[in-house]
Amino acid sequence: MFAAPLGLCGIVYVLADGFDLGVGILSLAAPREVERLAMIEGLEPIWDGNETWLVMGAALLWAAFPAAFAVLLSAFYLPVMAMLFALILRGVAIAFRGNAERFRRAWDVVFGAGSVLAALAQGMILGGLINGVSVHDGRFAGSATDVLSVLGLLCGVGLMGGYALLGAGWLIWRSEGTTRTFAREGGHAALIVTTAMLVVVSLWTALVDPRIAERWFGWPTILWLAPVPMLAMLASAATWFSLWGESRVRPLLLGVVIFLCGFAGLAVSLWPYAIPHSVTIWQAASDPQSLRFIGFGLIIVLPVVLAYQANAYWVFRRSAQTTPEGYES
Incomplete structure (x- = not known):
């Protein structure tokens, strides 16, 4: 039962924060200040709300599947810390660049670099999940560096491309003028990277793991x-x-479809494991009393989060305009 809301948190986070990170990745290639300004200003009211789903997903994993949380956090400690550090850098860059004059371009680079680092770290986590986690007597039995793999790097590059594709779709929808033109051009490059890595990772996984190939x-x-x-x-x-x-x-809706197909493929490959390929979701679940309490909390919290985020997107629904003078909301 609780695997479904946990999966929902993961899907919504990747899609919502995905276009957010994608805009940051694309900003590194933006040719002029006017495009970079429009891209960042368009994200400023909503970017932190997107990360609510990351916090809720982590809290749900800790509460509903504590055995999986303990093992996975130990296994993926390095990329998790790198991701959190990158997300903090992005928030600092967004806040500081608006008040900077001499070093505004430096904060733009920090914003883009943080987006790239977050995508790569998430790719390492994804690659680690596909490769499987070493468990002995309910504890992580591997090394913290096990997560550093070629498959993880390929997944990271694929996520960078996919996030950039979502970011391009978002900018095509929500921006005007030269920013939209830039997004259309960047979207093609992002689509090539995304499709190529999707094929490579899928074939790699099937060839390396006979269980997944058989499935x-x-x-x-x-x-x-x-x-x-x-x-x-x-x-x-x-x-x-x-x-x-x-x-x-x-373009944004089709990018979402590509990601949903990727999620479906991952679910088929890893089901029903909470710790691939060692512990199932039933073995990792909390006791029934705790699950009932968590379920009651979800009934209250989930609609509130959805309503808050829907309201934020509605209030800031106007397109970003780019003019020679700068940004106009």
């Missing part, structure tokens, strides 16, 4: 799992043509 290519499961990669490829092709299309929201 995907065994008969008859291949019949009902085949639509997932097919939909991802169709969405990628549609995204390519939509980036310069008339619809402003379609």
